[in-house]
Amino acid sequence: xxxxxxxxxxxxxxxxxxxxxxxxxxxxxxxxxxxxxxxxxxxxxxxxxxxxxxxxxxxxxxxxxxxxxxxxxxxxxxxxxxxxxxxxxxxxxxxxxxxxxxxxxxxxxxxxxxxxxxxxxxxxxxxxxxxxxxxxxxxxxxxxxxxxxxxxxxxxxxxxxxxxxxxxxxxxxxxxxxxxxxxxxxxxxxxxxxxxxxxxxxxxxxxxxxxxxxxxxxxxxxxxxxxxxxxxxxxxxxxxxxxxxxxxxxxxxxxxxxxxxxxxxxxxxxxxxxxxxxxxxxxxxxxxxxxxxxxxxxxxxxxxxxxxxxxxxxxxxxxxxxxxxxxxxxxxxxxxxxxxxxxxxx
Amino acid sequence: xxxxxxxxxxxxxxxxxxxxxxxxxxxxxxxxxxxxxxxxxxxxxxxxxxxxxxxxxxxxxxxxxxxxxxxxxxxxxxxxxxxxxxxxxxxxxxxxxxxxxxxxxxxxxxxxxxxxxxxxxxxxxxxxxxxxxxxxxxxxxxxxxxxxxxxxxxxxxxxxxxxxxxxxxxxxxxxxxxxxxxxxxxxxxxxxxxxxxxxxxxxxxxxxxxxxxxxxxxx
Amino acid sequence: xxxxxxxxxxxxxxxxxxxxxxxxxxxxxxxxxxxxxxxxxxxxxxxxxxxxxxxxxxxxxxxxxxxxxxxxxxxxxxxxxxxxxxxxxxxxxxxxxxxxxxxxxxxxxxxxxxxxxxxxxxxxxxxxxxxxxxxxxxxxxxxxxxxxxxxxxxxxxxxxxxxxxxxxxxxxxxxxxxxxxxxxxxxxxxxxxxxxxxxxxxxxxxxxxxxxxxxxxxxxxxxxxxxxxxxxxxxxxxxxxxxxxxxxxxxxxxxxxxxxxxxxxxxxxxxxxxxxxxxxxxxxxxxxxxxxxxxxxxxxxxxxxxxxx
Numbered sequence: 012x013x014x015x016x017x018x019x020x021x022x023x024x025x026x027x028x029x030x031x032x033x034x035x036x037x038x039x040x041x042x043x044x045x046x047x048x049x050x051x052x053x054x055x056x057x058x059x060x061x062x063x064x065x066x067x068x069x070x071x072x073x074x075x076x077x078x079x080x081x082x083x084x085x086x087x088x089x090x091x092x093x094x095x096x097x098x099x100x101x102x103x104x105x106x107x108x109x110x111x112x113x114x115x116x117x118x119x120x121x122x123x124x125x126x127x128x129x130x131x132x133x134x135x136x137x138x139x140x141x142x143x144x145x146x147x148x149x150x151x152x153x154x155x156x157x158x159x160x161x162x163x164x165x166x167x168x169x170x171x172x173x174x175x176x177x178x179x180x181x182x183x184x185x186x187x188x189x190x191x192x193x194x195x196x197x198x199x200x201x202x203x204x205x206x207x208x209x210x211x212x213x214x215x216x217x218x219x220x221x222x223x224x225x226x227x228x229x230x231x232x233x234x235x236x237x238x239x240x241x242x243x244x245x246x247x248x249x250x251x252x253x254x255x256x257x258x259x260x261x262x263x264x265x266x267x268x269x270x271x272x273x274x275x276x277x278x279x280x281x282x283x284x285x286x287x288x289x290x291x292x293x294x295x296x297x298x299x300x301x302x303x304x305x306x307x308x309x310x311x312x313x314x315x316x317x318x319x320x321x322x323x324x325x326x327x328x329x330x331x332x333x334x335x336x337x338x339x340x341x342x343x344x345x346x347x348x349x350x351x352x353x354x355x356x357x
Numbered sequence: 358x359x360x361x362x363x364x365x366x367x368x369x370x371x372x373x374x375x376x377x378x379x380x381x382x383x384x385x386x387x388x389x390x391x392x393x394x395x396x397x398x399x400x401x402x403x404x405x406x407x408x409x410x411x412x413x414x415x416x417x418x419x420x421x422x423x424x425x426x427x428x429x430x431x432x433x434x435x436x437x438x439x440x441x442x443x444x445x446x447x448x449x450x451x452x453x454x455x456x457x458x459x460x461x462x463x464x465x466x467x468x469x470x471x472x473x474x475x476x477x478x479x480x481x482x483x484x485x486x487x488x489x490x491x492x493x494x495x496x497x498x499x500x501x502x503x504x505x506x507x508x509x510x511x512x513x514x515x516x517x518x519x520x521x522x523x524x525x526x527x528x529x530x531x532x533x534x535x536x537x538x539x540x541x542x543x544x545x546x547x548x549x550x551x552x553x554x555x556x557x558x559x560x561x562x563x564x565x566x567x568x569x570x571x572x573x574x575x576x
Numbered sequence: 577x578x579x580x581x582x583x584x585x586x587x588x589x590x591x592x593x594x595x596x597x598x599x600x601x602x603x604x605x606x607x608x609x610x611x612x613x614x615x616x617x618x619x620x621x622x623x624x625x626x627x628x629x630x631x632x633x634x635x636x637x638x639x640x641x642x643x644x645x646x647x648x649x650x651x652x653x654x655x656x657x658x659x660x661x662x663x664x665x666x667x668x669x670x671x672x673x674x675x676x677x678x679x680x681x682x683x684x685x686x687x688x689x690x691x692x693x694x695x696x697x698x699x700x701x702x703x704x705x706x707x708x709x710x711x712x713x714x715x716x717x718x719x720x721x722x723x724x725x726x727x728x729x730x731x732x733x734x735x736x737x738x739x740x741x742x743x744x745x746x747x748x749x750x751x752x753x754x755x756x757x758x759x760x761x762x763x764x765x766x767x768x769x770x771x772x773x774x775x776x777x778x779x780x781x782x783x784x785x786x787x788x789x790x791x792x793x794x795x796x797x798x799x800x801x802x803x804x805x806x807x808x809x810x811x812x813x814x815x816x817x818x819x820x821x822x823x824x825x826x827x828x829x830x831x832x833x834x835x836x837x838x839x840x841x842x843x844x845x846x847x848x849x850x851x852x853x854x855x856x857x858x859x860x861x862x863x864x865x866x867x868x869x870x871x872x873x874x875x876x877x878x879x880x881x882x883x884x885x
Contacts, residue, residue, distance in 0.1 A: 017630045017633050017634060018630075018634055020626065020627055020630035020631075021627065021630040021631040021633070021634045023623075023627050024624075024627035024628050024630065024631040025624065025627070025628070027631070047615060047620070052787075053783045053786045053787050053791075054786040054787040054790070054791045054792070056638045056787075056790075056791065056792050056793060056794040057787060057790075057794060057798070059631070059635070081638075081792075083635050083636040083637070083638050083794040083795055084635070084636040085634065085635070085636075126631070126634060183705075185705045187705065187706075191786060192783055192784065192786060193784065204709075206438065206712060207709045207712050207713055247783055248783055248784045249784070249854040249855050250775065250776070250778055250782060250783060250784075250850070250854060250855035251851065251854055252609065252783070252851070253608070253609040253610075253611075253612035253613040253851045254612060254613070254851070256609075256613035256614075256615065257612065257613045257614050260613070260614065260615075277612075277852075280852070281852060281853050281854045282776070282853050282854050282856075283854035286854050286855070286856060286857050286860065290857075331713065331858060331859060332709050332713075332785075333709075333713060333782075333784055333785065333857065333858060334857065334859070336784045336785075337784070391644075393700055394644065394647075397647075397693065397697065400693070416677065416678045416679045417678070417679045417682065417739070420677075420679045420682040420683050420686055421679075421682055423686040423690075424682055424685045424686040424689055427686060427689035427690050427692075427693060428689045428719075428722060430693070431689065431692055431693055431696070431715065431718070431719060432719060434693075434696060434715065435712070435715045435716065435719065438700070438708070438711075438712050438715070491678055491679060491739065517719070517723075518866065
């Protein structure tokens with residue numbers, strides 16, 4: 012009785028959605044934040060519905076499978092794609108497919124059915140095995156040397172190593188991506204951290220495939236639209252979710268200059284430009300400059316792809332991880348994201 | 358708050374519970390397998406001692422002990438993570454060095470404590486209710502004992518500031534950090550930028566540490 | 577009230593106030609978010625928090641690989657318990673408070689520092705990278721803002737010549753501390769945002785780290801954690817109202833009503849700041865804390881001391 016009432020109430024909640032962006036989507040799903048019936052969440056652990064948007068060939072498909080299994084029950088999956096014949100990883104095999112521009116209705120219906128128990132929660136697609144065996148080497152069998160290092164049960168552990176400042180402290184190798192909030196599509200970072208400071212970084216873009224795109228930018232307002240989508244993403248990262256929704260709303264249609272200026276004013280007052288100053292400097296331009304450029308409606312729209320991944324990786328070294336995230340998100344890195352703009356310009 | 362002159366059953370029971378918890382968590386400090394866990398078990402031990410001080414009627418001393426120990430153990434934890442990034446204590450570590458010597462020293466001290474506890478003569482002067490203990494403590498601290506406590510306080514603040522300075526990125530990597538990158542200062546500019554003046558051999562093994570394919574952070 | 581009834585009433589009252597406070601925080605948060613985003617405030621603002629809570633009740637709790645299960649489960653409970661302990665020392669009127677202990681200010685300091693431990697453990701024990709990084713950067717900020725709190729609270733205790741909160745309220749008769757020590761309230765607000773890991777100081781649960789310490793928490797543990805954060809913000813607002821805005825003192829209305837009103841004002845300001853100001857960078861915040869805010873807090877203490885002489 013009470014349980015049923017709680018379930019009915021849960022079914023009416025704004026749907027927490029985790030969007031895994033594959034190929035051919037640009038910054039698209041950001042605009043889902045505009046809809047009050049949804050709530051874009053930053054971790055799959057917070058979602059009931061996984062929206063896999065775009066193409067997922069090869070390793071990207073494996074990553075989707077992993078993310079799929081991280082959603083807590085009740086969970087469901089939607090595949091939002093412009094190409095139903097494309098690669099279909101295990102997690103999407105039984106998923107409902109949405110091909111139209113607006114998946115919100117399907118997401119809400121899926122959530123309601125899941126909460127009310129009308130459909131079964133998705134089963135896991137991967138075996139619940141640790142990716143690495145417990146190796147039996149090292150003092151405690153963790154696979155490293157002495158009490159350090161190794162990959163016990165699949166998670167690399169810290170190992171003593173030389174730091175940039177000549178000390179030799181523990182360094183933890185981590186692999187983050189490709190569906191992190193604010194990350195360009197398909198980007199995976201292999202980093203070595205000491206504390207939260209990046210000691211080494213390598214950026215890798217997983218294959219995003221090719222084919223029809225989901226995000227058709229309006230050729231007339233393409234640049235402005237892209238900038239607003241970018242802003243929505245950046246604001247969300249900076250903890251300004253409400254302003255992000257505002258930016259996403261503007262990105263839906265060709266926005267009036269006055270409303271863009273109002274948004275820019277709020278962003279300037281939020282202290283975000285000041286917070287980003289001095290972060291991720293490449294060619295004399297920091298994250299603040301890149302942000303301010305996009306705030307200005309009169310600035311020339313559309314731009315070439317950002318710096319190479321190698322250059323960005325160089326800048327990441329020495330930053331703490333939060334700054335590294337800001338740096339990565341502040342560019343249009345030469346991945347799927349930038350292609351949308353160039354296509355719209357052409 | 359607590360009538361110290363005639364303690365109730367509740368106070369007696371609480372004393373034994375706190376005392377047992379303090380000893381038990383103190384013992385676990387040496388038996389656990391992670392630095393962070395050891396740090397916070399030590400904190401639990403101190404918190405229980407603080408609670409016993411409260412039972413004894415030392416309102417300020419008891420609460421101050423809770424407060425101070427918490428901050429100190431937090432400082433310890435931040436260094437533990439900085440030096441040993443070991444989430445959830447997954448990588449088991451032994452918490453003792455020179456265990457035989459330490460055990461011998463521990464038993465000797467414990468024996469000393471027992472001797473004092475059993476044969477020592479303790480004052481039996483229960484606090485009369487309503488006595489302004491905090492005011493008296495303040496007068497003592499800021500009166501005769503001021504020099505000792507103020508020196509200790511200044512030393513503690515200096516340590517805190519020092520630890521923050523040492524761990525901040527700018528102190529470790531200089532002004533250039535993050536912009537152009539920075540390297541440790543060379544001892545001999547001719548030989549290169551390494552502090553020892555010797556270019557270390559580059560390790561070629563990708564090693565155990567880089568496998569695993571990042572199961573954890575793959576959102 | 578008889579002694580027997582009081583034993584039961586006090587914890588119930590504290591828990592009730594905190595639960596109500598957490599709901600009010602969620603409603604305020606939704607209202608401010610709706611206003612800032614330009615969507616307009618609708619009726620869903622009132623029901624939204626309950627719906628989201630219901631969803632978290634239905635949702636399965638996550639498991640990670642080899643977490644420190646005990647700390648992971650205990651951290652939210654510890655954090656919620658601390659919010660309650662903090663609220664317990666607040667005097668509601670001249671004659672009633674749950675625990676008006678003599679060393680109230682110091683007890684509050686303990687709550688603040690243990691809250692830092694609870695937040696850190698919540699991130700550390702999940703055994704995942706993002707939550708560890710969040711816990712780590714929070715700890716750096718936490719150690720930096722903690723001293724501010726002690727300085728401004730001791731400054732407020734100086735005119736009262738007592739560490740007891742009821743005496744501090746009485747000392748504000750005729751002149752509230754917010755006027756007498758103008759630096760106190762803004763500095764305390766920084767501590768409040770930090771300890772509840774809220775808004776511009778949401779370093780522990782930030783979206784840039786996939787939700788930080790909550791990155792791998794779902795279901796009921798997440799509900800407890802979110803509720804505890806909102807409860808902590810409520811406790812801090814009540815503390816700010818007591819120490820800087822004259823507590824129960826005010827004309828016409830009874831004392832508890834004034835405490836609630838003043839708490840709501842502080843709460844609204846803190847929640848609004850969350851949607852208007854971007855998250856600080858850890859490095860910048862730590863620098864500003866030690867170089868600017870800490871000297872200001874010391875100045876606050878000096879002003880209070882000079883005035884007392």
